Amino acid sequence: MVIFLFQFLLLLTAKAAGFGPAIPSYQERCKPAGCRNGQPLVRYPFRLKGRQPDDCGAKGFDLSCDNKNQTVLELPTSVKLMVKRIDYVNQKIQVSDEHNCVQNQVQNLSLSASPFLFMSNFDFDSRPRNFTLFNCSADNGLDDYNSNDDIPCLGGQGFYIQYVGYDYSYADLLYCRKTIDILNVPEGILSVKDNNFYFNWSEPACGLMCEAHGQGCRPKSNSSGIECFHVDRDDKGIFGL
Numbered sequence: 001m002v003i004f005l006f007q008f009l010l011l012l013t014a015k016a017a018g019f020g021p022a023i024p025s026y027q028e029r030c031k032p033a034g035c036r037n038g039q040p041l042v043r044y045p046f047r048l049k050g051r052q053p054d055d056c057g058a059k060g061f062d063l064s065c066d067n068k069n070q071t072v073l074e075l076p077t078s079v080k081l082m083v084k085r086i087d088y089v090n091q092k093i094q095v096s097d098e099h100n101c102v103q104n105q106v107q108n109l110s111l112s113a114s115p116f117l118f119m120s121n122f123d124f125d126s127r128p129r130n131f132t133l134f135n136c137s138a139d140n141g142l143d144d145y146n147s148n149d150d151i152p153c154l155g156g157q158g159f160y161i162q163y164v165g166y167d168y169s170y171a172d173l174l175y176c177r178k179t180i181d182i183l184n185v186p187e188g189i190l191s192v193k194d195n196n197f198y199f200n201w202s203e204p205a206c207g208l209m210c211e212a213h214g215q216g217c218r219p220k221s222n223s224s225g226i227e228c229f230h231v232d233r234d235d236k237g238i239f240g241l
Ligand SMILES: *[C@@H]1O[C@H](CO)[C@@H](O)[C@H](O)[C@H]1NC(C)=O
Pocket: 035, 036, 067, 068, 069
């Protein structure tokens, strides 16, 4: 009898301490992770593929580590951007292109199929529009090209690449040849010059509700939506961020 009681108590303590047959909690399964020291700490709504289980993040928020252990954001379809910083409170992510030319990837970009919005101080820079790229001769002696609409990283010796909105007139493009169409992209991403830009997201809205108060954020376990949870100061993540 005494032995039985003792075993019973042992089982209770084990359960309370999180051992035993209990299913691991969200926090246990989805501990913040990073590709390496100095890389952004990944937690909800993001998930680090291969280091955190599938259901740790929200849909569209998958990140991965490349072969240099840099953090990569994969956008529909097949667009890969390097993640420099994640601001969980203000719900924005700083990204860049590995080869300093995001415009090289925009033909495949389908931001509307992702949770992200291109951030800009100008509303019209964030709204998706249709564009045509023109290959223009730089030897026309006119020197009249509109440098705002030039994409320097796509240009080369004797030519430059310019983008024109479907809804603009083509009047100034005498020395240019139409090349490709780029559909439904924000103009802001075509005009990126310093390989440094931000996306934000509105849902899940963990920022103001949880992160701003130093709390963790997770999906509700038995319904949709999110909830905050307490995070110990010294348990904020593997890199102490
Ligand atoms: C990447 O991280 C893994 C695991 O932490 C490590 O074994 C590997 O050496 C790292 N590779 C580079 C290029 O830093």
